[in-house]
Amino acid sequence: MKHVIVVGGGLGGLAVALRLAARGHRVTVCEQHETFGGKMNVWRASGFSFDTGPSLITMPHVFADLFAAVGERMEDHLELMAVHPLAEYVYTDGTRFACSASLPEWLDVVRRLDRRDVDGFFRFMKLGAKLFALSRETFLRRSPLEPPDARTLAALRHLPLRHGWGNYHRTVAAHFRSPYLQQLYDRYPTYVGSSPYESPATLIVIPYLECAFGGWHVRGGLYRIVESLVETARRRAIELRARSRVQRILVENGRARGVQLEDGETLRAEVVVFNGDAACMPQLLGASDGGPAPTERSLSGFVLMLGVRRTLPELNHHAIYFSADYRREFQQLFDERRLPEDPTVYVCAPSRTDRSLVPGEGETLFIMINAPACGERFTADWTNEARARIMRKLKSAGFPEIGDDIVVEDVWTPRRIEATYAMPGGAIYGANSHGWRRAFLRPPNKDRRIAGLYYVGGSSHPGGGTPTVLLSAEITSRLIERHET
Numbered sequence: 001m002k003h004v005i006v007v008g009g010g011l012g013g014l015a016v017a018l019r020l021a022a023r024g025h026r027v028t029v030c031e032q033h034e035t036f037g038g039k040m041n042v043w044r045a046s047g048f049s050f051d052t053g054p055s056l057i058t059m060p061h062v063f064a065d066l067f068a069a070v071g072e073r074m075e076d077h078l079e080l081m082a083v084h085p086l087a088e089y090v091y092t093d094g095t096r097f098a099c100s101a102s103l104p105e106w107l108d109v110v111r112r113l114d115r116r117d118v119d120g121f122f123r124f125m126k127l128g129a130k131l132f133a134l135s136r137e138t139f140l141r142r143s144p145l146e147p148p149d150a151r152t153l154a155a156l157r158h159l160p161l162r163h164g165w166g167n168y169h170r171t172v173a174a175h176f177r178s179p180y181l182q183q184l185y186d187r188y189p190t191y192v193g194s195s196p197y198e199s200p201a202t203l204i205v206i207p208y209l210e211c212a213f214g215g216w217h218v219r220g221g222l223y224r225i226v227e228s229l230v231e232t233a234r235r236r237a238i239e240l241r242a243r244s245r246v247q248r249i250l251v252e253n254g255r256a257r258g259v260q261l262e263d264g265e266t267l268r269a270e271v272v273v274f275n276g277d278a279a280c281m282p283q284l285l286g287a288s289d290g291g292p293a294p295t296e297r298s299l300s301g302f303v304l305m306l307g308v309r310r311t312l313p314e315l316n317h318h319a320i321y322f323s324a325d326y327r328r329e330f331q332q333l334f335d336e337r338r339l340p341e342d343p344t345v346y347v348c349a350p351s352r353t354d355r356s357l358v359p360g361e362g363e364t365l366f367i368m369i370n371a372p373a374c375g376e377r378f379t380a381d382w383t384n385e386a387r388a389r390i391m392r393k394l395k396s397a398g399f400p401e402i403g404d405d406i407v408v409e410d411v412w413t414p415r416r417i418e419a420t421y422a423m424p425g426g427a428i429y430g431a432n433s434h435g436w437r438r439a440f441l442r443p444p445n446k447d448r449r450i451a452g453l454y455y456v457g458g459s460s461h462p463g464g465g466t467p468t469v470l471l472s473a474e475i476t477s478r479l480i481e482r483h484e485t
Contacts, residue, residue, distance in 0.1 A: 010038025047359025128208025
């Protein structure tokens, strides 16, 4: 069996390390930070606990599959809690309603907004189901460079010829008459840092998955996923090296042969797996900086994490406070690359579901607006203005006044995201998903030129999102088994 070095201890790096160790390989994970998890991390202060990255998981069976692959049960490590309702949506004209994973509850809401959209909703979900059936046997299961097998060819019968390959927003508009529902479903491409007006309709699979599998929180916070994977890795004799920044991936005679750390130490291996932003790879190989051009980057974010001493029972776990002109908001984000004048504000209050996150009374609030991936331009003035726009938006929407109750606060800007996670501009998902090429032809899991070099994570195939990253790890580990043993 081979010695495999995983560069980066994010969710994808830990998952691929566990899968490879279960097959008998010796695995070393090099993580530049003190803690593992990458963007899926945690901040704790004064008894408050905050997830700094993803705030919801879908497709819980994918997490169960990872634990099963190493001979364990997810239920022995994680307690999943259904989020109900999934979210509250608030519009500038005062309209507000909750979106539920319970079909009867949600259909009542749709019917009140526009009775004709009940049929549109079912057609929309049917399209999403066809796209998922297709992607499950193709895009989510295999590397795009692999020749099709029998399962892939059989899945093509699910190919939706109408609507499935067009523009995302136009497809939404073709199914829903209510402007409220159009704006709601237009939100989902932001899950992969993209605009609904530029993305392919195949991303309709995202709202389908949330409807079909629900939204889930992990008791203790989503960082419990990382902690459980780290605990399992240590029991499996995986070498976990924190504070071990990789400066160079070593290549000899066209093959990856190990890594050189920032302190000069050299670690030899037969296989190297890179878990990080693909834009960093040219530099790690000794070439000039690469990565997507500024106009091709996915969204970044501006985040306030606030611990408040007052309990706020009127809040839901998730709430979205929409802008008045969604198209204009994305034009400012992508075309003008500046803060939206009227941003959509996302508020996650996980303490409404999980009281273990607060010291008795109070709430943990994760408040975010989309921001352009231009970390180099995100000055102190931008930071102050972003915070002010968030607070004005929440106040106008009737959000509780919390100014005097804030106990702890942490701020994440695109500049901080860029510096912390080595993501150009702070682009959370690498390149955006505008057009089918960027949506589906992400960097492959196996390097085209260098033998023994593989990729895993959100900027590689099949893309971002916690379950998708775990599927990336499954694809990459299978490729290593095929080509390196």
